[in-house]
Amino acid sequence: MSAAGPISDARAAAPASPSVPAPAETRSVHPIVRLDYFVRIPAAFVVFLVMGSIYLPQRRTGLILALVVLYGLVWPHAAYFLAKGSRDSKAAELRNLLIDSFMIGVFIALASYSLLAALAFLTSVNAANLSVGGVRFSLKGVLALIAGAAAASLAFGFRVNPDSGALTSAFSIFAIVCFTTIFGLHSHLQTRRMLRTKQAVQEQKIQIEEQSRQVEQARAAAEEAREAAEAANRAKSAFLANMSHELRTPLNAIIGYSELIEEEIADGNPEDLIADLQKIRTSGKHLLRLINSVLDLSKIEAGKMTLFVETFDIAQLVAEVESTSAALFSQNRNRFVVQCDPGLGSLKGDVTKLKQILLNLLSNASKFTENGEVSLRVSREVDADGNGIVFRVRDSGIGMTPEQSAKLFQAFTQADAATTRKYGGTGLGLALSRRFCQMMGGDVTVESTLGKGSVFSVRLPTDVGNEEGDATSIHRVNFRALVEEEEKRRGALREKQQPPQNPARG
Amino acid sequence: MNRDMLTRRLTRRGYAVDAAGDGEEAVSRAGASLPDIVLMDLNLPVLDGFEATRRLKSAEATRAIPVIALSAHAMAEDRERALAAGCDDFDSKPIDLDRLLRKIQGLLGPKAPAP
Numbered sequence: 001m002s003a004a005g006p007i008s009d010a011r012a013a014a015p016a017s018p019s020v021p022a023p024a025e026t027r028s029v030h031p032i033v034r035l036d037y038f039v040r041i042p043a044a045f046v047v048f049l050v051m052g053s054i055y056l057p058q059r060r061t062g063l064i065l066a067l068v069v070l071y072g073l074v075w076p077h078a079a080y081f082l083a084k085g086s087r088d089s090k091a092a093e094l095r096n097l098l099i100d101s102f103m104i105g106v107f108i109a110l111a112s113y114s115l116l117a118a119l120a121f122l123t124s125v126n127a128a129n130l131s132v133g134g135v136r137f138s139l140k141g142v143l144a145l146i147a148g149a150a151a152a153s154l155a156f157g158f159r160v161n162p163d164s165g166a167l168t169s170a171f172s173i174f175a176i177v178c179f180t181t182i183f184g185l186h187s188h189l190q191t192r193r194m195l196r197t198k199q200a201v202q203e204q205k206i207q208i209e210e211q212s213r214q215v216e217q218a219r220a221a222a223e224e225a226r227e228a229a230e231a232a233n234r235a236k237s238a239f240l241a242n243m244s245h246e247l248r249t250p251l252n253a254i255i256g257y258s259e260l261i262e263e264e265i266a267d268g269n270p271e272d273l274i275a276d277l278q279k280i281r282t283s284g285k286h287l288l289r290l291i292n293s294v295l296d297l298s299k300i301e302a303g304k305m306t307l308f309v310e311t312f313d314i315a316q317l318v319a320e321v322e323s324t325s326a327a328l329f330s331q332n333r334n335r336f337v338v339q340c341d342p343g344l345g346s347l348k349g350d351v352t353k354l355k356q357i358l359l360n361l362l363s364n365a366s367k368f369t370e371n372g373e374v375s376l377r378v379s380r381e382v383d384a385d386g387n388g389i390v391f392r393v394r395d396s397g398i399g400m401t402p403e404q405s406a407k408l409f410q411a412f413t414q415a416d417a418a419t420t421r422k423y424g425g426t427g428l429g430l431a432l433s434r435r436f437c438q439m440m441g442g443d444v445t446v447e448s449t450l451g452k453g454s455v456f457s458v459r460l461p462t463d464v465g466n467e468e469g470d471a472t473s474i475h476r477v478n479f480r481a482l483v484e485e486e487e488k489r490r491g492a493l494r495e496k497q498q499p500p501q502n503p504a505r506g
Numbered sequence: 507m508n509r510d511m512l513t514r515r516l517t518r519r520g521y522a523v524d525a526a527g528d529g530e531e532a533v534s535r536a537g538a539s540l541p542d543i544v545l546m547d548l549n550l551p552v553l554d555g556f557e558a559t560r561r562l563k564s565a566e567a568t569r570a571i572p573v574i575a576l577s578a579h580a581m582a583e584d585r586e587r588a589l590a591a592g593c594d595d596f597d598s599k600p601i602d603l604d605r606l607l608r609k610i611q612g613l614l615g616p617k618a619p620a621p
Contacts, residue, residue: 241581248578249508252599256511259603263518279511 030090032132033083036097039182040076043124046175048072050117051107053167064110064156071103094133101125101141105148112161116172124179131183239411246290246427250283257283293428297411300435307350307439314344314389317351318378321358328366329374334395336366337375344378347389349440349460357433357444361393361456364429369397369453380462388442391458400448408446409434433458508599512545515603520619529553533561536568542617543610548577548588556591563592572613576601 051068079096086092104125111117122145129141164172257276264270299305322338329336347354358376365374377392400408411431434444441461448454513523524539526532529550536544544562548555555575562568572595575588580598588596595609611618 241579244580245578248580248599252508252578252601253511255600256508256515256603260511260515263515 029084030093033080033089033093035186036083036093036128036132037076037080039128040079040100042178042182044072044076046124046171046178047104047107047121050120050168050171050175051111053165053171054111054114054117057165068107071107075099075103094137097125097129097132097137098141098144101129101144102148102151105145105150106152107148108145109149109152109158110156111164111168112159114164114168114172115162116164116169120172120175120179123176127179127183131186242411243294247287250287250290253283254280254287290428293432296432297428297435300432300439305439307353309348309350311346311348312351314347314378315340317347317355318376321355321362321376324355325359325362325366328363332366332370332372334366334369334371335373337373339375339377341379344380344389347460347462350436353436353440354458354460357436357458358391358393360429360433361444361458365393365395365397365454365456368399369395372396372453381459383459385459385461387462388459389462391460392455393458394453394455396453399450399452399454400446401450405446405448405454409444509547512601519607527551529555529558532558533568536562536571537565540567541571542614544571544573545606545610546573546575546593548575548579548584556587559588559591559593574606574609574613 048068048071052065055065055068079093079099083089083092083096104121108118108121111121125141125145126138129138133141257280261270261273261276264273296305318338318340322336326336362374362376373394373396375392375394377394379390379392381388381390409430411428430444437444437458437460442459445457445459446454447457509525509527513525516523524535524541526535530553532544532546532550533553546555546559550558553561555577559573559575562571562573573593575585575591575593575596576599577584577588577596578599584598585596594613597606597609
């Protein structure tokens with residue numbers, strides 16, 4: 001018999017796992033076994049009803065009725081325990097289904113191939129076989145059913161009567177409805193479960209994707225932080241290298257001229273003593289300015305630079321700046337023009353820092369302009385950032401190329417080496433001015449044309465430094481700006497030697 | 507002013523000094539006067555000290571003249587850059603005159619004025 005195949009297969013496979021304890025096996029019964037048990041009980045009852053409706057009115061063949069009763073009352077439980085006790089419960093259940101098929105064949109024959117009864121039986125057993133064992137198994141089931149029918153015909157005689165009584169028809173129709181309902185429902189529930197599983201898997205997939213995205217974000221953030229730390233470190237190194245250079249240059253003059261004067265005095269014929277002493281003094285003062293500027297920069301960098309915010313009168317500040325800077329302009333024979341809009345009113349900010357910024361810009365303007373004009377124009381303006389006061393320092397001097405303008409605000413950067421030799425300066429003035437300005441919520445910008453002159457604009461919002469929190473955040477911005485600038489400058493350093501900042505070199 | 511200072515200090519020690527204000531001038535003067543040694547500031551306008559040294563070292567007439575680089579950049583890599591450009595030695599600022607003189611004498615040998 002073909003049904004022997006899977007059974008012997010299961011038995012042959014069983015010794016391969018002898019270590020598995022028996023109780024665990026009985027407990028892990030295949031879900032199909034339990035399902036079939038609960039299907040088989042009502043099914044056997046329906047078979048009992050259909051067969052009963054045919055044979056009970058005839059009051060004969062007690063053997064057949066006994067068979068039907070046995071099948072209806074005993075078989076479902078027997079089949080269940082047979083499968084449960086088996087080592088391979090699924091294989092045992094398939095064997096049970098083949099027995100079912102065989103028995104259904106028997107009943108079909110005994111029902112004289114009554115069309116409705118046969119249809120009911122065939123439908124139910126075929127549906128069960130298909131759902132549990134698949135197409136090949138259902139074909140085996142059909143063979144078992146034919147075998148059953150043949151055996152019954154041989155044993156009890158071959159009778160054919162396609163018609164059936166009203167009760168038999170009713171039971172048969174009831175049987176068909178029952179079975180299609182059971183299998184239909186089962187299939188529906190399974191589909192729903194499958195969809196739910198699929199959805200759960202999809203949700204898990206989305207969750208996993210989200211997690212991996214977060215991990216990637218965290219990794220990127222860590223990488224960014226590492227790069228920022230490295231950039232800050234490189235910036236510090238570059239800054240120190242520059243500092244070393246800036247300090248050595250005036251020290252060279254101080255030490256060199258001191259030794260020279262000492263030698264000349266020892267020889268008894270000092271020449272040009274006053275000029276040499278002036279050079280020492282100039283270098284010493286330059287060194288002091290440099291150190292003060294560097295200290296200011298490092299204070300800003302460490303977020304320790306504090307602003308002394310007060311409300312002051314703008315016109316009064318301009319007047320003070322005008323009188324302080326007057327001496328600057330005679331040196332290069334420049335005309336100084338101050339132009340104030342009427343009703344400028346007052347401004348809130350650090351007046352000392354602002355004066356320092358303006359004097360720095362005016363001193364630069366007069367340094368780079370000869371026989372020309374330097375102007376300071378102050379106006380109240382509204383732009384994208386809101387209300388502000390703009391101080392414009394315009395000169396008709398040598399001007400700059402766009403490349404020179406671009407790196408002007410970086411520490412230790414001047415237009416070029418020749419500029420430094422000719423005009424001096426620490427290379428820190430504009431860097432500091434910009435940072436002070438940014439601390440007050442504003443900025444310094446430059447527009448320049450080579451040979452025509454430059455305009456530096458200091459823009460400050462009209463309510464500066466109102467809140468402590470603002471000042472802190474500005475410090476942080478400044479620190480980042482410093483790091484970025486130092487980083488850029490380091491790149492430039494690699495390409496070309498830094499311009500020296502020796503003020504009295506030429 | 508450092509050029510002026512070094513010129514005076516070397517002159518006092520018996521050297522004849524010819525000073526140039528930028529790299530281009532330095533190359534043309536060295537080609538014309540063929541000095542025994544060149545002290546090359548690396549941060550020169552017009553033509554920087556690296557390029558000026560390269561030109562001196564690539565010209566037949568000036569190739570053999572020893573060059574000592576002078577720079578306020580005192581890091582090891584600055585020295586290496588100078589030597590890579592063809593300088594024979596390197597000295598950092600502030601200048602220690604005795605140290606510089608020893609370097610000059612080391613390169614000039616008997617041609618150097620007696621200390």
